[in-house]
Amino acid sequence: WEQRKLGEIAESFEYGLNAPAKEFDGEHKYIRITDIDDNSHKFIQNKITSPDINFKSADKYKLQKGDILFARTGASVGKSYYYNESDGLVYYAGFLIRARIRPQYSHEFIFQNTLTDTYDKFIKITSQRSGQPGVNAEEYSNFKIMTPSTEEQKKIGSFFKQLDNTIALHQRKLDA
Template identity: 75%
Template sequence: MAKIDDSVKKKVPELRFPGFTDDWEERKLGDLATSFEYGLNASAKSFDGTHKYIRITDIDDSSRKFNSQSLTSPDIDLSSADNYKLKNGDILFARTGASVGKSYIYADSDGLVYYAGFLIRARIKSGVDSNFVFQHTLTSSYENFIRVTSQRSGQPGVNAKEYSTFEISVPSYEEQRKIGSFFKQLDDTITLHQRKIDLLKEQKKGYLQKMFPKNGAKVPELRFEGFADDWEQRKLGEFSDVRDGTHASPKYVSQGHPMVTSKNLTHSGLDMTDVSFLTDEDFNEINKRSKVSIGDILFGMIGTIGNPVIVDRDDFAIKNVALIKEKTSNPITNKWLLQYLKSPSFNRFIQKENAGGTQKFIALG
């Protein structure tokens, strides 16, 4: 690496590998790359079996890997497109739109890949570890950089010159390699486990399809040994206490009790990262009719329908969300009911109830 002026700001991390003691130096991304280039201005066509085309939508949001499930090729004469071929260690950046800032690092194992026009390629210098640089694009400081830099009068965007100003703390090349390799191994392990999780999710979908009776059937296609009786058709209100949250628009405050709506119900559970807050007075008033208890089921009623979750906390109020409580004499547990509410047969019922209309809504009665 080039000699650094003594005035350059120096840092050391809180945790580092043994054998490294030198200070880290603050550098700009532009100092670590030989060039920043925009991609091909070409549409996509069916995959020709060799030439792959990567666009913003082909970069997986969570893993940042090249999603190869729906491969395409550039719809252009590639005889003069060598400059758009990716080389090992190239880093791509999304330059505009909602995905601005999304990044991807190319590896030879991804095959022959050309990159599209809404992406910017940074070709990293020799003597700099590309994996180390790429890991910086997954940090909170990078997110803050993108949020501030991408602000535009129209849609958000970051151009090549602006990307080159992103500041990175850099150690010696050997320490870069050690860190880059460490995080790459972690990323590969996460990807491997994610594939296993995806397979388990598909397996669960299959079980949900077969372990609940289909329309008109008295028994499911698949069941545990020792059970032979017909299943009964019952209405939810017969064995559960079903109510809903407030439909009013209370005054929100900067701190207080969380208010949960349909947007906070996700496939993986209750997401409290984006909530409004209520005063004690409004919280207590709403809870007179719809107090949430641990073990209750919440179900989206308006807009986003479904996403049932069993709650494991009771410090919030609900709005436009169905609340399902177990009755004392209830022969049905909420744990069983939750799985039924996720089954294909119930989803078909929801789709039928919401056929037509502009605002999706499901009534309790």
Template identity: 65%
Template sequence: MDKQKKPAIRFPGFTDDWEQRELGEICTSFEYGLNAAATSYDGENKYLRITDIDDSSHRFNYDDLTSPDTDISVADNYKLSEGDILFARTGASVGKTYLYRHYDGLVYYAGFLIRAKVKPDFDAEFIFQNTLSDKYDEFIRITSQRSGQPGVNAQEYAEYPILVPSLNEQVKIGAYLAQIDNLITLHQRKLLKLKKSKSWIKERIIERIGGKEDAI
């Protein structure tokens, strides 16, 4: 990025300068999560906690679904919708982020998470991708320093600086990076499946060599 805030590589047709904004200018609000325990999943209302955000893909991990142990009828303020980004605010996972996507269904977010609602004139995917950068990691490392447990509060998140192009260019970049993430996740799943298959085959071979009744 040069002094005119133009990247060296960009999609064809875009020439405008990028503008530096703070996250607080890009989002309408920063709200803390629901202060409720988790209970058995009721089949509809999902409860998203820090531990439910996959460390590598930043997607909702469905392995241990739960529901919020509270009266759902009065918890609408904690229901996620398109354009919502969650930020972990304390502990070892401080800085971890998650972007709500419609296929995750009906989701409520828990305490120790902060929700930022991205304004409609910005692309949520583009903003989210900015939180997966080395620059963001450095911001979290510096900002989260506390005398006790590391943490970043809503006001500090609101001060995170982001360079943004026009909305059309944001959409292009966000979609492109999301596509790469999807490919990475797909290959990671294939690799995991292969590792499990290898482990199963290895166990069967060891059983046979070990003199089991079904040994050859």
């Protein structure tokens, strides 16, 4: 295993759209901090909106398979979301930072590292400000992750995703 900074693992970090939300247009989804479930880290799609923008100039705000979003300010700082193509055409809002993970890394494995105590501790320490808590893209890029071979990353990421899905299934049963 080797220690890597998230900035070495990601191709880029980009801030999201500074645009208001409007009624869902049937195609373009808009994910904001409040649209990410606190427990499952999935996109809550029961009140979908669309960004109020000209879509011809917004391609850089479209999520791609394997992108990871991070909340950058406020009480939700550190909240993360892993984009899955089944979520549809999604644009991300301005209080989120997108990390585009390099193809030689398992996106699922990297995302699972955002659900650890190590990550929580990093966020608590890094987000301390005199005013509102926050973590910017440069600070996120300094988060350290221990990475095994790509094949092992895929197996570990897949295993933890199965655990998350099983927990979510049991939680839904419990809620029902």
